[in-house]
Amino acid sequence: MDVIAKQRDMIAEALKAAVDRCAAEGLLQVGPVQEVHLEAPRSKEHGHLATNLALVLGSQAGLPPRKVAELLVDKLDLAKAAVERAEIAGPGFINFHLRQDWWGRLLAEIVALGPRYGCKRVDSPKKIQLEFVSANPTGPMNVVNARAAAVGDCLARLLAAVGEDVSKEFYVNDAGSQADQFARSLEARFRQLLGEKAEIPADGYPGEYVLEVAKELFDEHPELAAMSPEERLEFFRRQGLDRMVEWQRRDLEAFGVTFDVWFRERDLHEAGKVEGVVRELQQGGHIYEKDGALWFRSTAYGDDKDRVLVRSDGQPTYLAADIAYHRNKYERGFDRVIDIWGPDHHGYIARMKAAVQALGRSEEDLEVIILQLVNLLRGGQQVRMSKRTGTFIGMAELVEEVGRDAARFFFLMRSPESHLDFDLDLAQEQTADNPVYYVQYAHARICSILRQAEEKSIELPKPEDVDAALLASDHEEELLKCLAAFPGEVENAALRREPHRIAHYAQELASLFHSFYTHCRVIGEEEELQAARLTLVRAVQIVLANALELLGVSAPQIM
């Protein structure tokens, strides 16, 4: 447990004991308290930790909250905690001020833990499967896929940081009618390469990239020319899609995103898992036949309408395969499945949750995060994308244009359910206006200070030996408070599935550091103070690096 959580715990226990004592003495007509809410107040006048306990108990006990607060403070035994004083404020908050020397323990812990500061172990780790991107292998990935990649990867890092056992997975839709259409489009392109006249099918894929794939495959497999069209089509269906998947994997790697598992839809079909799950649902009484098709009674679990699983032509729908896929996820032992989908899939949530329940799992075992749209801006104007005119900006183009760090940071600045305006100009600016540079600059600046210390042969002080009470200015205290808040921010971001909190945290910490830097010198101060500030700066460096690591953004030593 981190040092701030320890203080939190001790104060909470002391408060509970005080409530019990008041109740025992008949001063308060309330039952035992289950949970004490302690938060870090915004304003420094309100101390380091504050509780609303008296306000909550006030209505229960029928007493004015301030009166309750007085009773509690009177009975409060804070001998174990590093609390300097507790005071009652406002409508009945109890504010706790920590002793100045306590910050020394915080700094010592940060330096000792290094990259692990901010991580924790949840009480009962869950096996979590996180599925994201899962872009169709029939075309290049778009910017929403890129956003999903950034959010999913960051969320995986966050979940791992709080001790969950998380696996990242990409679902490849390499079966069904779109696979056929893609193969036929490749065949058409192939014939064009042979000099024949061939039209791309009306429901096919007209993009230039299909021609590139055809070229690549032809170069590597000259024997294709001699095959029958049927043989070639079968070859394209597999090799063509595999080639696209390889492109996707490369683009994602360039973005710093890797997956533990690439799951093939066609494996489900080939192993008979799709019919299998339909049969399972049938046995469970969740299926009926209408108009020659098999329908899943998803309305039994709150969906708007029932859904077709097997079409009247005998072909399973995408949903049927996806249900089989989710069945497989749970069979692999995952306690919890988190899917990140694009905004066009929101209507899908109800039916998938229905399916999960029909398979005997509870609704909470499937979490769905819907990402909202991304608007690219250039010169203040929305970039109008058209594949036809070649103005398409996909994931690869975006990463190439603005760089991996900026792209990731920008995607992680906004909450997932919020529509995102992505300013391409700003992302490339190397000024303080660009938040990613602003944060990275803070890290580089600290590295520079530490380099100078080394050049001047100033020995890095042992954190345990520094006098943290010397860090008494507002700038220093704000920094310390921010450092102490980091583990809580990580936990909160992970629990709420909101990576953007870390991006905001990083900006705030960087801002506090820059402010500190212009007002306080480190090197050249009197020895004790220099030692304390060097330690503070090291701690900031560690936490900035840890926050950036969670975001998947580099923490440069020089820029």
Place this chain on the structure above:
RNA sequence: GCGCCUAUAGCUCAGCGGAUAGAGCACCGGCCUCCGGAGCCGGGAGCGCAGGUUCGAUUCCUGCUAGGCGCACCA
């Protein structure tokens, strides 16, 4: 028509039911004999509307208005 998301400063967005609602951009004005000026300091302006729950609502609930997206025996 139904569903999902959104509505906070001129713009882009934060905000864990709490105390005086915060950043950045833009605009105006300051700060480099000194650790990286890719920086810092100061200035004005805001919770779409109406109810409800609560000791307390920007936060939760309902209705309305506006914008975005989606509503297949496609994937």
